[in-house]
Amino acid sequence: MWDILGQEQLSNIKFVNLIMDIQELITHIENEFDELPNGVLYPETSIREIEGWSSMHALILIALVDNHYDVLLTGEELKNALTVQDLFSIIVNRKS
Amino acid sequence: MNIELTHIEYFLPEIELTNSHLAERFEKTEEEIYKSTGVLSRRIRSESQIGSDLGLYAAERLLSNFPELKKKIDLLIFCTEGLDYKAPTTASTLHFKLGLEQNCACIDMPMGCAGFVYGLSLAKSFILSENATCVLFITADIPSSVIHSDDFEMRAIFGDAGVATIIEKSVRGKIGRFVYGTDGAGAENLIVSDGSTRKPIDENWLIKYSNETDSLAHGRMHMNGLEIARFSLQKVPILLENVLHKNELSFEQIDLFVFHQASDFILKALKRKCKIPDDKFYTYFENIGNTVSCSIPIALYHAEQEGKLKRGDKVMLLGFGVGYSWAGTIIEY
Numbered sequence: 001m002w003d004i005l006g007q008e009q010l011s012n013i014k015f016v017n018l019i020m021d022i023q024e025l026i027t028h029i030e031n032e033f034d035e036l037p038n039g040v041l042y043p044e045t046s047i048r049e050i051e052g053w054s055s056m057h058a059l060i061l062i063a064l065v066d067n068h069y070d071v072l073l074t075g076e077e078l079k080n081a082l083t084v085q086d087l088f089s090i091i092v093n094r095k096s
Numbered sequence: 097m098n099i100e101l102t103h104i105e106y107f108l109p110e111i112e113l114t115n116s117h118l119a120e121r122f123e124k125t126e127e128e129i130y131k132s133t134g135v136l137s138r139r140i141r142s143e144s145q146i147g148s149d150l151g152l153y154a155a156e157r158l159l160s161n162f163p164e165l166k167k168k169i170d171l172l173i174f175c176t177e178g179l180d181y182k183a184p185t186t187a188s189t190l191h192f193k194l195g196l197e198q199n200c201a202c203i204d205m206p207m208g209c210a211g212f213v214y215g216l217s218l219a220k221s222f223i224l225s226e227n228a229t230c231v232l233f234i235t236a237d238i239p240s241s242v243i244h245s246d247d248f249e250m251r252a253i254f255g256d257a258g259v260a261t262i263i264e265k266s267v268r269g270k271i272g273r274f275v276y277g278t279d280g281a282g283a284e285n286l287i288v289s290d291g292s293t294r295k296p297i298d299e300n301w302l303i304k305y306s307n308e309t310d311s312l313a314h315g316r317m318h319m320n321g322l323e324i325a326r327f328s329l330q331k332v333p334i335l336l337e338n339v340l341h342k343n344e345l346s347f348e349q350i351d352l353f354v355f356h357q358a359s360d361f362i363l364k365a366l367k368r369k370c371k372i373p374d375d376k377f378y379t380y381f382e383n384i385g386n387t388v389s390c391s392i393p394i395a396l397y398h399a400e401q402e403g404k405l406k407r408g409d410k411v412m413l414l415g416f417g418v419g420y421s422w423a424g425t426i427i428e429y
Contacts, residue, residue, distance in 0.1 A: 034131075054132070055249070055321065055322070056132050056361070058322055059321065059322060059325045059361055060361075062322065062325055062326060062329070063325070063329060063361070063365040063368075063369075066329050066365075066369065067365070067368060067369060072326055072329060072330055073326075074326070075320075075322050075323060075326070078322070
């Protein structure tokens, strides 16, 4: 099936998969951060600018990623994750 | 020969540090503090009390309830991170204050959050090797003595306490096999570095902390909460599996899981990661916080009081923390 798809279509499919996966991460974060309404986070959202962000949220992210993706982020990785997209990329890299 | 934990008694100091006190000091609401820590209140020692005092009160309470034990005790283990002196052992001073027999061995064990499980192991080993028959195991910690008044996170989580337990040859119960672990690379993430032999405090320290109780002369605790959470999430689930394997039991055969009561966040994260059902996961944290080496026996005491722990139940005990150190076993209560 893949043979008959053009390069553009293939990259679109990968892109759609990426969007779906990052959306799943966003949903997890929105569910775990009690005070956060659904639909307010985007891939480009700066993690530390999430309303009410505190050191406790860093712990929640560590546990959330560990629980859903079986990836135990290091403090350094979390520090380097400026946006939700960055966080997602770290998870993808660690999983690959 | 089987060994069992037969008695638990504990003592909390009278001074209460409530969320209302903390809210006043840190410009947070009581609700915010409870939500972020899961703690409503903690007990704090008075300036004249140290760890061994809290342990002594717990032991006196236990021995006044069961005076027949006093002549039987032939090993006293004292676990704390706040020993009375560099020498002699604090266990021997407790031995004297309690009026125990002179044929009693005394050992200090500065072990922290894994200390209760380590102490059970030591007591079991002494009894199995026929070097003791009745062990008084006292745990007592006063983390408040090494927490700076500005350190909100630690003040909100930790509390002081003393516990006395008796371990004897078994009539009905059992203490199972133990699993231990150590990773000294994590030492810096939870440490009281000053105030001891390697880094004694000096005049500058005393001036710097002159507004703190005792000028923080016992040292100041530093905690990297993120790294401690990572350590817990990484090591405790593996410890759980290894303890089951070593005791040849399945997950379903465990009636109750009692972990070191590290923090509300860590306990909830571990429960979820280890997939432990609510009714099998006991916590006693809300009213006392993290009482270091005392947290597991206090939880056992209350689990029994609440009818959640019955004689014959298989209980998994997991201790983990400073060091890093971790240890686990299964007791048949």
